[in-house]
Amino acid sequence: MTGRQESYYLCYDGDFGLSGLAEAFALSPAPENARAALGLVTAKLDAYDRETPVDTFDHLSADQRSILGYDTSHDEWGYAEDLRDDVRTLVGSPLSDEAVQTVWRVAAGGVWDPAAHGMSTRDWLRCVEETCAARPPRRIPGRRPAPSRMWNARPPSADEVRDDVVAEIRSCRERPAGSLPSPDTLSALEEMAVHAHPELAFRLFLRALKVCSVRIDKERYDRFQALGDRFGYHGFLIDTGLDVAWPPIDTARRDAVWDFGLSCLAGQAHQEWSGSREDIRMAAEGDDVGQTPGSAAAVLLEDALRLLRSALPDAAVSALWSGASDWSGTGDGRDWLRLIADVCRERLREVVPAYGPAVAPARTELAGLVLREVRETAPTVADKVVSPHWRPVPATEVMDALEHVVTRIDPDLGFRLFLRVLSRLRVSLTQEQYDRYQAIGERFGYGEYHVCDVDYLIETG
Template identity: 40%
Template sequence: MTQPDEPYYTMYDDDFGLSGLAGRSGDALPLAGGEMAGDEQAGEDARSLLLSSLSEDMIRTLWLAADGARFDPAARGTTVRSWLVGWSEAYPARPPKPPKSFVKYRSTMFVGPRRPVLVEEEMRDAVLGEIAAVGADLARAVPLPEIVPVLRRAVVEAGPDLGFRLLLRILKAHSVRVDKVRYDRFIELSEPFEYHFVVVHGGLEVDWPPLDPARRDSDWDFGFSELAGRFAHWYDGTVPGVLRQVAAADDVRQSPGSAAAVLLEDVTRLLASPLSTDSLTTLWLAASECGFRPDRFDLDVRQWLEQTAEVCQERLRETAPAYRPEPGPVRADLADDVLRELRDLEPELVSRTIQPHWQGIPGADAARALEQVVSQVDPDLGFRLFLRVLLALGMPLTEERYARYEALGERFGYGEFHVSLVDGYIQSDL
């Protein structure tokens, strides 16, 4: 399978090519002066269909299904193949560009992550499998004959990339709902294609499960620790604006409102905890790298937590009005493991200060506050804040220690990239 010179997600932040064109309203004909309102992938997609053995009627069925029958080239006095030729000529094939180099910093090593190698047969079979799984729903929802066999032909002859995007666009155009398991498979399948997540997520109707703060569907940090991270080196946006962004930052795999629900649970636990105001203040400043000091906005830390809770509740009223927050169980079984890692690193923590030149937070104070969170509030929240403090301190980590953090993160159910926020400080033996 031929891949683009750059990942799709760096080229397009929405659907693209003929599937993206089908998702936009208006004519899909040349504009004044012969210009085309599309992108260069539309030319590639057009050539893929033109080179296939799909008949005029088949391609027309495919397009009308994806476009929701809003624009029909045949109704404009042209054939579908002639229309595709216009796109192919507007965006002719370009010679391949030299491959770009990708580097990722990890301690003193430079690692070049490889882009996925797409195997035509494997990707084709995977897309055909998804079509088979939703085929009955498609046949009922799309008022066009033979849409499922035509879509299958397109995957086989025009390629799984275009076929998958057309499948998604047809599901969206005809409001075909998919369950969460199917949706997760779509997201997983989109990753080797290197799509922006909006290509799958945008406009797709999903039967989301009820909100549950205990679910771990995010690949990254979340909750109060994520809020602290957003305010580290804070320089852009108003405080309420950043707070609302974090409360609305649902991961692509999360039910709408999840970010607010997990943040509200963290904040509620802290407010109800026996931690002193001084400990809460130390905790917030340490995890946020002193990037936002509530007292400079005439707030104490408890007022800041209450303000955070109010924003979360406002978000939940908008996205999940039936949701009723209830305190869930904590992972008390992992408290000793988190405390063991914290105390193992404590001698090094006490020798450091977070933001030492700007009314900094001594590492010893941060360590004490973290121990209190782990033992008196929630080991999960304590471990997430511990990772944030390590990042704030630029703490060097051995590969063995980092591996233990990854294993502990897996036991908490963290996503793939959560613990990796501190991997830049791994000390390698190489």
């Protein structure tokens, strides 16, 4: 393979290359002949071209493109080139024709077997390579990276990951007799990891697991995601189509990378936001990579129920939302919370019908620490007003509501909303304050990118 310098998530939020092509075949009707099969290859490339038009960012400067996530180091790199790279790796490897055929046949879901049409799989792959080579070079704006990935992470060398990929492939041999993929498929994939390239072998291994509907436990899933991180994959490449035995929803488990719950919803609200059921629904469906489906709705529902069942006055609920979000169209604060709860229950009924919402006990042991931070900030915003041109709310009311949440409802929710208020009011922070916030976030179990949402507020110079 060509020693790619950038991470794959910069260009893809799902599968790509030969494994992405195999996915397209597995999801399509069986082609009648080789010509029709190559037509499906062309359709896959055309679909990617339509998804990322060549002139999308042509009007932007190099700096602007960099800010938006445009991959300036490989302007000519596109899907066809990644597919060609995979094909050349496999065709030029010392793998037997039988091994190449076995892996392709399984990864494509048995939809297209070149041997049934008088072609070897290597000859078929050469035709794929020629189809890619005939296309003009592409300039593709890279997508933003997934939240849990590092911008400048160096993709590992084959030697650094080969043993780990082989170990995952071999671990499938421990499954009960008759489980799929077959022993021949696993042997061929192991050969590919050793003698071709482990990164390509890992993607095709994942495709085989998905096609064969092999159920994966959470521990193995986490290992797959860790390997995907090292390769620079978007998390959805692992997730999409993989049958995972998810653990039960647990709202006390903090496994989101960024913000979550009501504070996350507040962060998504802006002046153009309608506050409709659809807007709330998007937040309720926003499970992070590695979270049990329904987790986002469960924690959002829990936050809403905490406030609904509290003695916090309606005006304070509205002030709290205004201070934490950039949208003030809630009307009655409790009616807004009831709508949120209703949408979350609807989502949970769909994905985990047996789930019974229960508000967990508050983490009161950290109330004193959070309260100190809120009270330290309150005097610095005493003269500020939230939404001064639309339903103005004095910042003092927002801070009073925050103090009520911290001391009488839930310090965790209070701290998350406090971080949102800091951003909303553009409160300048010292490095010492920020370090304290990070320490509190760690004690609450927040993800690594949660508190850093406010690091831009730190005073410099």
